[in-house]
Amino acid sequence: MQQTLAPLLGEARKSLLGALRSLFHALKREKLIFRDPTRGISLTTARALPRPLTDDQLAGALDRLPFIRDQLSLALAAVHALSVHDQRGLRLDDLDRHRGRLTVRRTGGIEYVIYLDDLTQNLITRWSAERHRRWPATTNPHLLVTAQTSADDTHPRIHPHAINKPLGRIGLQAGRLRTDRILDEAKHTADPVRLVQLSPTTAMRYVRAAHPTHFGRGLFIAP
Incomplete structure (x- = not known):
């Protein structure tokens, strides 16, 4: 799973992880899988620092x-x-x-x-x-x-x-x-x-x- 996410950055990575979590959550609910491979994966978000007024x-x-x-x-x-x-x-x-x-x-x-x-x-x-x-x-x-x-x-x-x-x-x-x-x-x-x-x-x-x-x-x- 980490290999799938590794090439992506920022919002693209966040969006894919969200979609995968929804997918695996549904599969687990239907008992088609026993373990959610996205569980435990967290993302860090780069956030611009505050800037002073001119x-x-x-x-x-x-x-x-x-x-x-x-x-x-x-x-x-x-x-x-x-x-x-x-x-x-x-x-x-x-x-x-x-x-x-x-x-x-x-x-x-x-x-x-x-x-x-x-x-x-x-x-x-x-x-x-x-x-x-x-x-x-x-x-x-x-x-x-x-x-x-x-x-x-x-x-x-x-x-x-x-x-x-x-x-x-x-x-x-x-x-x-x-x-x-x-x-x-x-x-x-x-x-x-x-x-x-x-x-x-x-x-x-x-x-x-x-x-x-x-x-x-x-x-x-x-x-």
Whole structure:
């Protein structure tokens, strides 16, 4: 079986293995064979490493966003590496203006405290004033709200499109901004532990991207 797969690479090899597994699984189910020869065969997948954004992509990004909430979302992603999921979950109670801190609550009860830079703190102050001016009676506990979520008594989170669409209009994505921030952090440290706070599931990929000579290849081979 390995000899059959050996000449193929990438998707062609993956597709053939999938077809063979289906075939032998059917044969075994019909008791025409007793052993599946594809059992135990695994493939490694070459996956391109994350790449930083160019200066042209980032230049004047805040000025190209007319609304303060969208500017804040950009800063949370680009400066603090917060994902769309992170941003949607932020609550007013998570903000400590006096200490300049914001608590991010992640899946599994994990809490991560970020220390706000002057830009982000200024944007939060401006957004809070705008939020109160537009919806003074809302009881929605989330930091980011829209006209719809501010009026909904079930207190829903903001929809991902409300974050992604404005950024998309200027050629950016929250996920790409977050990746760029993590890559920038990785340039200054080769310690994955430091990056876990920013990217708890893929820290090693960013270390490899920022320090490729330490690993000898430009690709990360996933198990």
